[in-house]
Amino acid sequence: MSISEEQVKNALKSVKYPGFTRDIISFGLVKSIQIDNGDVKVQLALATNDPNIPATIKNDAERALRTIEGIRSAKVLIDIHAPPGGAGAGYSHHADSGRQTRYRRGKRQRRRRQINSRGKSCSGTGANRRARRSV
Numbered sequence: 001m002s003i004s005e006e007q008v009k010n011a012l013k014s015v016k017y018p019g020f021t022r023d024i025i026s027f028g029l030v031k032s033i034q035i036d037n038g039d040v041k042v043q044l045a046l047a048t049n050d051p052n053i054p055a056t057i058k059n060d061a062e063r064a065l066r067t068i069e070g071i072r073s074a075k076v077l078i079d080i081h082a083p084p085g086g087a088g089a090g091y092s093h094h095a096d097s098g099r100q101t102r103y104r105r106g107k108r109q110r111r112r113r114q115i116n117s118r119g120k121s122c123s124g125t126g127a128n129r130r131a132r133r134s135v
Helices: 005-012 052-066 097-117 126-134
Strands: 030-036 039-047 073-081
Touching: 005 030, 005 039, 005 052, 039 052, 052 073
Parallel strands: 039 073
Antiparallel strands: 030 039
16 A cells, blocks of 8 residues: 555654644654655654753654554654754743843842932931931
């Protein structure tokens, strides 16, 4: 029995991208499918820095391809590219936000202390603040 490209794609639809509910076909990761007398070779392209994702997808895809009747061997090759825009290259714009928030909070607190030490306040006039302090 001859194996069609459609059968291969249908089998690969059962392979989910790790951490997502979508499959590798809907993500457009399959770049080519070669079928030769029961030997199937699938070429995928991924953009990730996580080494576990390609290994998981490769194992799951080869397992899914072996379920097709008539396949003697299934081989999945993966091209790994850096994510676009350098995303995930060891820096996340969210990773630094805690530090920035703490810096700004400290800056506001220092400014308030300076204002309060001069006897000025946003919540009242300077005369009222000095009068309260001298009592």
